[in-house]
Amino acid sequence: MSLVPMKQILDEARKKGYGVGAYNVNNMEQVQAIMAAAQATKSPVIIQASMGALKYSNFTYLKHLMLAAAEENPDIPIAMHLDHGNSLESAKKAISLGFTSVMIDGSLKEDGKTPSDYEYNVEVTKSVVAYAHQFGVTVEGEIGRLGGIEDGVGSGSAHVTDPDEAKRFVDDTKLDALAIAIGTSHGAYKFKGDKNLAFDVLEKVRKLIDIPIVLHGASSVPQELIDRVNKYGGKMPGATGVPMAHLQKAIKMGVSKINVDTDGRLAVTAEIRRVFAESPDKFDPRDYLGPARDTLAKLIESKMKDFGTAGHAGDYKPMTLDDMKKFYASKK
Numbered sequence: 001m002s003l004v005p006m007k008q009i010l011d012e013a014r015k016k017g018y019g020v021g022a023y024n025v026n027n028m029e030q031v032q033a034i035m036a037a038a039q040a041t042k043s044p045v046i047i048q049a050s051m052g053a054l055k056y057s058n059f060t061y062l063k064h065l066m067l068a069a070a071e072e073n074p075d076i077p078i079a080m081h082l083d084h085g086n087s088l089e090s091a092k093k094a095i096s097l098g099f100t101s102v103m104i105d106g107s108l109k110e111d112g113k114t115p116s117d118y119e120y121n122v123e124v125t126k127s128v129v130a131y132a133h134q135f136g137v138t139v140e141g142e143i144g145r146l147g148g149i150e151d152g153v154g155s156g157s158a159h160v161t162d163p164d165e166a167k168r169f170v171d172d173t174k175l176d177a178l179a180i181a182i183g184t185s186h187g188a189y190k191f192k193g194d195k196n197l198a199f200d201v202l203e204k205v206r207k208l209i210d211i212p213i214v215l216h217g218a219s220s221v222p223q224e225l226i227d228r229v230n231k232y233g234g235k236m237p238g239a240t241g242v243p244m245a246h247l248q249k250a251i252k253m254g255v256s257k258i259n260v261d262t263d264g265r266l267a268v269t270a271e272i273r274r275v276f277a278e279s280p281d282k283f284d285p286r287d288y289l290g291p292a293r294d295t296l297a298k299l300i301e302s303k304m305k306d307f308g309t310a311g312h313a314g315d316y317k318p319m320t321l322d323d324m325k326k327f328y329a330s331k332k
């Protein structure tokens, strides 16, 4: 099976009422862990890479890891997605590498930090839609703004999505999936007090728009992982995330894509710290990257079950980008 457009994976998830995790990658072990989890649970999967990840892996390496994932797992629908693309140029780059989906985060200017306005967001999103759809590539956009700053992504100031603006944005841009801000944020420190999400906003948006909804900043920051990080020499006091029950409620209310990066980072870090603390004599990277990969796979496996993705890999005949290209052309 080749890589499939993300639109198909999300449309199918929406039809059946389950969520699909989109897991961030930077290296081989992360890609392998995601695919091991997808195989173990028979789940469709979205692998996503940020611009930072693409630069870190020198672009070509990530391209071939993604192709390897598809070649090794012909029975699993995989979408390869650009996370937080910041310009038309970034979308073009990802599409040239073979990505089947791109996000254009027009809620921020090209620097990934400065809040933009509605007109800027519409303009840049429309340009990416026009370009990507020619290739059958899915486009995710964002309206509203997440709080928090994660390695250069985010302005620090949150702005919960206005449902009417969300509707206008979908009509104005004709994008395929919409990320909304309902109180989550990137990183490992999401809430100071109550872990409230604006479910009322989600409910209103769901009623007004007819495309898949995306939740960024959706890591749960499991206390057990934080305890292990801290036990073996880390320092992450007060780390908090979105409880799984909240995510499951959001899925029931119509969220289809759930973005997870931080939890994967925590799983890898906790395990590497454990190996180093318990076996200070180890110096072969396989001795710590291998266990870290296994720990990450287990974490993602449990998320696939909790999000309801498990068991859905074989539900549908995968579409090609060419099929999707024809679909977009027929809508013009």
Ligand code: G3H
Pocket: 024, 050, 051, 052, 053, 083, 084, 150, 151, 153, 186, 261, 262
């Ligand atoms: O939303 C941001 C993701 O967690 C990616 O982070 O830009 O550090 O790769 P990154």
Ligand code: 13P
Pocket: 024, 083, 084, 150, 185, 186, 187, 188, 215, 216, 217, 218, 219, 220, 259, 260, 261, 262, 263
């Ligand atoms: P977390 O930091 O909660 O994992 O969110 C990741 C994300 O939204 C990637 O786009």
Ligand code: ZN
Pocket: 084, 186, 216, 217, 259
């Ligand atoms: Zn994000």
